[in-house]
Amino acid sequence: MARVTCDCLLVNPWRLYSYHPHQSFAVPLVTLTQTKKQQKLTLFSSSKTRTRALPFDLSPPPIDHDLLDTVAATAGAKVSDDGIIETFDNDDQALDAVYNGVAVVDLSHFCRIRVSGEDRIQFLHNQSTANFECLDEGQLMEELNLGDLVGQPYGTHQHFSVNGMPVTVGVGNVISEKGFSLLMSPAAAGSVWKTILSQGATPMGSNAWEKLRILQGKPAPQKELTNEYNVLEAGLWNAISLSKGCYKGQETISRLITYDGVKQRLWGISLSAPAEPGSIITVGGKKVGKLTSCTSGRKESEYFGLGYIKRQNVSEGDTVMVGDAITGTVVEVPFLAGQRPPSRSSSS
Incomplete structure (x- = not known):
């Protein structure tokens, strides 16, 4: 029997964007090296085989840290009453970085729904318009360069370990098939955030993110996604x-x-x-x-x-x-x- 729980602020989905067609990505532990033509990011991960046990636990971790303190310490950060970083006082620069460099945005205020139990795939399959039964588990690669993910289909993802803590990296993000998404424990997220910024990425707040969403044309709840419209009208x-x-x-x-x-x-x-x-x-x-x-x-x-x-x-x-x-x-x-x-x- 499937069990559904909603984990708010349980994990921190990072969205790392680069829209330059000639840029490549690669990862060294949690280090991002960036030049005008190339960015590199290397993470340790597990064996390439899917049958071996993971050297770390991929189950959702407890809420052991609040990333807000780390992100709010970034220069220019302004926090809303809801605890969301609205801006780093650089909205135009962050938006330009999406198209001409690298921008990173913290989406830890997004919720994640966790479905557990032996029939979890069938449950999700029956409750949605998408086909869950055709999904594959993420590949597990050893000492993988993220450069290997460049050009891979949207949704391709792999699991890594950073200081013994799981980090999942996926191709694309919620508003584009380009860039990468990083999903991790709050315990690992702070050091990853700082490292990415130290290598030249531009932090993006929720105001610039909302502008980017509209420019990209992604429908949003309470705006384009309401009871007035169906999924076909929304173009999904x-x-x-x-x-x-x-x-x-x-x-x-x-x-x-x-x-x-x-x-x-x-x-x-x-x-x-x-x-x-x-x-x-x-x-x-x-x-x-x-x-x-x-x-x-x-x-x-x-x-x-x-x-x-x-x-x-x-x-x-x-x-x-x-x-x-x-x-x-x-x-x-x-x-x-x-x-x-x-x-x-x-x-x-």
Whole structure:
């Protein structure tokens, strides 16, 4: 029988981004070396075979440290009332580092749901649109250079040991298939955070992270992901399997796909001025959608938003009105452009 628990601040998922196509990564224990063309990061890990016992425990550790004190000690850090680092007073620099260097953001305020028990895979498989039964355990490699992970498919991951504590490194992050994610115990996270920064990575706070999320086009809970919209309208095709069998909502999803019943979709919108989320989107005076998120762009005079628009009313490059007097241009966004509609022969 599966048992579900929610572990908040139990582990610290780090998101390490680099969008430079010629950069490579490699790791020496917990050392990151960085130049303009190459970054290196090397970790010790276990044997390459999957059958040998791990030399460390991968089960979730107790909450033995609060990383906030370590991260808050970083220059420029400003903490919200909820205990989240909002900024390091470097938002523009952090956003630029995403595209031209390396940025690192602490997401330890995110929650993790732990499902245990012999039927945990079947339980998750039956409760979601994704195919959990096709997942493989992470490979275990000895003295692996993370350079070997460069170019690997999104989600490829391996387990390492840092001073006897587990660190899992995965390809990609929650808003992009590029970069890396690091998941670890709070006991290991502080030294990893300091080491990455000492090698030239730029710390990113939640404000810059939110701007990056919108620019990349990743839908977020309470904004793009609400009861008003379904997973197909949000464009989350990579989270859907048509061949896995029954799950809650499966008939509705299948019917929408079979009969092309998706009436609206999420778009990026380049705006002439800042607009309030919830603003009505119109074409020719007719309501066609609603703005869900808005942020300033990478340049001071730019503004960018996300919004749902009826499919038959617009296509990429079309002009819309947002609110009473704001002009918008409909654009594709990187995250949604990377979503691949499922085929019935696919098992993922």
